[in-house]
Amino acid sequence: EAGVAQSPRYKIIEKRQSVAFWCNPISGHATLYWYQQILGQGPKLLIQFQNNGVVDDSQLPKDRFSAERLKGVDSTLKIQPAKLEDSAVYLCASSRNRFLSTDTQYFGPGTRLTVL
Amino acid sequence: DQQVKQNSPSLSVQEGRISILNCDYTNSMFDYFLWYKKYPAEGPTFLISISSIKDKNEDGRFTVFLNKSAKHLSLHIVPSQPGDSAVYFCAATSPNTGNQFYFGTGTSLTVIP
Numbered sequence: 001e002a003g004v005a006q007s008p009r010y011k012i013i014e015k016r017q018s019v020a021f022w023c024n025p026i027s028g029h030a031t032l033y034w035y036q037q038i039l040g041q042g043p044k045l046l047i048q049f050q051n052n053g054v055v056d057d058s059q060l061p062k063d064r065f066s067a068e069r070l071k072g073v074d075s076t077l078k079i080q081p082a083k084l085e086d087s088a089v090y091l092c093a094s095s096r097n098r099f100l101s102t103d104t105q106y107f108g109p110g111t112r113l114t115v116l
Numbered sequence: 117d118q119q120v121k122q123n124s125p126s127l128s129v130q131e132g133r134i135s136i137l138n139c140d141y142t143n144s145m146f147d148y149f150l151w152y153k154k155y156p157a158e159g160p161t162f163l164i165s166i167s168s169i170k171d172k173n174e175d176g177r178f179t180v181f182l183n184k185s186a187k188h189l190s191l192h193i194v195p196s197q198p199g200d201s202a203v204y205f206c207a208a209t210s211p212n213t214g215n216q217f218y219f220g221t222g223t224s225l226t227v228i229p
Contacts, residue, residue: 004159033217042120042205042219043160056214091159098215102148102167105217107159 002026004108006092012114018080021111025073025094031055032069033105034077035091043091049075050098082115089113119143120208122220130228135193137223139206142187146208146218151180151191154203154222163204164191196227 005024013019025032031050035043046065047057052072060067064083069075079086089112093105121140129135137151147168152160166173166180166189173180179192193200203222209215 006159009157040221042207042221043217044219045216048214048216056216093159101211102165103209103215104150104162104165106162107152109157109159112157 004092004094004106006090006108006111008111009109010112010114012116013082014116015084016081018078019082019113020076020078021090021092021113023075023077023092023108025075025092026106029094029096029106030072031095031098031103032075033093033095034067034075035093037089037091037110039088046077048098055098079113082113084115087113087115118221119146120206120218120220122204122206122223124223125221126224126226128226128228129196131198132195135191135196135200135225135227137191137193137204137206137225139189139191139220140187141189141208141218143208143210143213143218144184144187145210145212147210148208149180149182149189150207150209150217151178152205152207152219153200154205160205193225196225198227198229201225201227 034046037043048055049069067077089110091110093107150165151163154160207217
């Protein structure tokens with residue numbers, strides 16, 4: 001079974017520029033998550049999709065971050081414009097179904113973003 | 117508000133000995149707990165989980181213990197191997213939190229050959 005794919009693996013941009021990340025979840029997984037992980041901290045949930053609908057985006061800075069999951073499969077996360085404090089690893093994860101009591105999330109390799 | 121805490125940022129253990137990683141949580145509604153392992157430049161990899169109806173779950177060299185009254189879980193690795201050197205994150209979730217995962221800050225384990 002192929003894992004969660006993410007691209008790019010690394011991205012360096014200047015502040016105020018835009019950037020987009022792509023995620024392809026494990027086949028058949030209904031739930032998709034985007035996390036932000038700042039160095040020395042645990043992953044922090046940004047947004048959660050169930051199929052192509054947003055379930056929870058309460059921690060997404062909506063003035064600059066946006067995400068979509070068209071057709072309930074692939075997803076993109078965009079930052080526009082980027083700030084210095086957005087430097088982090090952006091992790092995508094997927095799970096079979098968030099309504100399962102023992103649902104397990106599987107993570108991609110992440111995209112390391114550096115904002116200069 | 118950090119609902120899941122890993123108070124030891126790092127741990128060093130000799131190869132062959134037991135590694136014990138600890139995790140505390142504050143939300144008594146959490147009923148499913150997981151441990152993830154992360155190597156540099158890779159995403160977290162699922163390691164082992166435990167439901168609140170159990171107090172122990174074992175998978176090979178890895179055992180997770182849950183003490184609900186103390187709101188504490190621990191991961192035991194025995195015997196420890198150099199390949200176990202990684203950052204370990206605990207996570208907790210519950211249907212009452214929308215099945216959102218709350219992660220600790222991680223413990224960096226170094227197994228010394």
